[in-house]
Amino acid sequence: MMIRGVVHHQMLSLKRCCRSVHHCSALIYRQHSRDVDTVRMEEMMLRPVRGHDVRLKMLAAPVNPADINMIQGSYPILRPLPAVGGNEGVGEVLEVGSDVTALKPGDWVVPIDAGFGTWRTGVVCEDEDVMSVCKHISVLGAATVFVNPCTAYRMLKDFQALTPGCTVLQNGSNSAVGRSVIQMALALGLHTINIIRDRPNCAELIQELKSLGADYVLTEEEVMSPGLHEIFKEVPKPKLGLNCVGGLSGGLVLSNLDHGGTMITYGGMARKPLQIPSKSLIFQNVTLKGFWLTQWKRDHRKDEVQLKLMLDHVCDLMRDGRLTPPPCVLTPFHQYTHALHATVQSHQRKHVLIM
């Protein structure tokens, strides 16, 4: 884990924060552009805290591929411009309005919906836009808990009735969601078969994923030949497949599912369509569905119990050490340009801005 001058910068931002409760620094884009250099740090006014308002000091916020797509204008949800970037992160409550009952200064909160604009040092928002999160996990854990691990949680929970001993097959197993799947599956007593792309440090990555709890880790080439026949003598064929790659790799997940299985697509990293033989649908009776946590949260916006249950369950796993944040590169807030460029170039490592 790399830390870039984090202590120095936190002091700076604390100083700035103390200077005025009415201002914050924010990463703002005023137009949609493929060039992320259009994102600039600007000073913003904060409105006075009234009624149901809460004022937060943001602690940490990741730079996710979806954030980049929003800046570039290619995401299905776009913010009115100018907009503050960032959809995920954790903030500490500094001040609450007179009508706020569920939150108090010192609490940690995460934004519920996408489009919050988390890349800022401070923000005043409504209490219903955020949800409190356990303080017994790391800042990094809290900043990254509500998208990727919750995506893994829902996909393992909502699509197939999986009981201990069942198998889950996934590609993109090295992704943040993939790693959460491995760890949550272990906690649930499920086997995982994990597909990765071939790469120079393959043996090292296989070892790393196995240390998280992966039963099997194979390259795409190995799944094509010799295939999974030997593995299926040891564990049942998977009822659930998870695909964040698409193209050929999605086909490898689909074609190895059990009869009646379901493949959930939650990403398309290869930027190639899935090729689905009709017979897989007709005679293997597989179902293809998609999952997008943002939509799930919107559909369950009024169902606070469900949201809270999910967040608490995932935080419990984090607190117990059974779920760990993915490998991250920590970047001081003012060095945001580095994090943006690095995320545009590769999704391999998650970059997290530390305010």
Added chain:
Amino acid sequence: MMIRGVVHHQMLSLKRCCRSVHHCSALIYRQHSRDVDTVRMEEMMLRPVRGHDVRLKMLAAPVNPADINMIQGSYPILRPLPAVGGNEGVGEVLEVGSDVTALKPGDWVVPIDAGFGTWRTGVVCEDEDVMSVCKHISVLGAATVFVNPCTAYRMLKDFQALTPGCTVLQNGSNSAVGRSVIQMALALGLHTINIIRDRPNCAELIQELKSLGADYVLTEEEVMSPGLHEIFKEVPKPKLGLNCVGGLSGGLVLSNLDHGGTMITYGGMARKPLQIPSKSLIFQNVTLKGFWLTQWKRDHRKDEVQLKLMLDHVCDLMRDGRLTPPPCVLTPFHQYTHALHATVQSHQRKHVLIM
């Protein structure tokens, strides 16, 4: 509708039937081969009728593409060899065993499961292998009711909660299932948007499908451009899409579904895989499923009420004239070679053997 010497042949087969109750003529294949000339008419012994047995005189049996695939060995269900061809048809009960209570001589019956071997003049089977069918419909209707119209019935019923005014989008609309979908949708108060391949007699076919009740009939080219925008000002976007073609045409169905819609694949006539963009699954939340009536029947084998309910419902529509058999070429049983070759060459018209 073409009738090839049917009266003459029916007299012949009646004579043969009267000659001996212990024999029948059957179309038998002794090996799997792409060459359907390996199918030969042979005389077969019939076992004596005992206990739960029923003896049938077969009246009519279609030649479906699945029958050809079974002969060629490329179907997921194959019969032990030598086997009698044909999976669908209608027979009249001539004799019942002492333990048979639900059937009596004179009843019409259809086989429940695939693999029955319907291409024969007579058969002795167990009473539980067949289901009685209403005699107020035509022989042709009864011979073709239990596969294609029932496939249409289940697809309209089991995958999306469709209420009057909803829209169904399908390709292969000229197929036997496609025509059933049009007529049943009309009976249910649903709109249909029907995609066909461009062809010389296009205007004629469009008129024909509209006369069955199709709201809109478009060629694949028209769906690509100008698209369905104007239609969606008149009817809601479809929650249900039906695909029996695959490839590009399947993509046209998928990409025009409503958010949260379902596409059911029940055939792959183009023999090309579906190309599914990840974003359709993730952001449009469409579901892809397959449907295979043979499997559905096997899964519901013990649930006679469900089976009977479906068959009665479909037969009611036929009796009322709201559901008509697809265009068929009727072929005397002994001219089976013609029907087999014609079905291998084209699925355009259904060939029905008349015993």
